[in-house]
Amino acid sequence: DTSFYVRQRRLYQTKFVDCMMRGAHVALELDDLRRVMAYRCCFAPKPRCREDVIRAAMHIYDKGGRRREVVELYNSHVHVLEQELHSLPERETQMAYEAIIHGDREVELLA
Numbered sequence: 001d002t003s004f005y006v007r008q009r010r011l012y013q014t015k016f017v018d019c020m021m022r023g024a025h026v027a028l029e030l031d032d033l034r035r036v037m038a039y040r041c042c043f044a045p046k047p048r049c050r051e052d053v054i055r056a057a058m059h060i061y062d063k064g065g066r067r068r069e070v071v072e073l074y075n076s077h078v079h080v081l082e083q084e085l086h087s088l089p090e091r092e093t094q095m096a097y098e099a100i101i102h103g104d105r106e107v108e109l110l111a
Helices: 003-029 033-042 051-063 067-085 091-102
Strands: none
Touching: 003 033, 003 051, 033 051, 051 067, 051 091, 067 091
16 A cells, blocks of 8 residues: 555655745845745746745746746646636735736735
């Protein structure tokens, strides 16, 4: 029975993403864009990705001046949610996207 190993793998994948998210937050606070981009590669958003990862990736792309990627990422995320899960992004993700697109820096995007 491999179900134990499948569960363990998912658990460690989640822990890995959590660790990368913490590193990205610290790098963003230190304004170390090079390191932030390295972290971004480690937790690159995938279909049905966690919303906190989507928000972090949008913020990282924005910080690097890559707004086109923000739009593409958000739109693909919305598409996956609508088509596969019949839902919408979390309100916090929607607000983060709007803040990036409209340049509202007062909204904390990684919270």
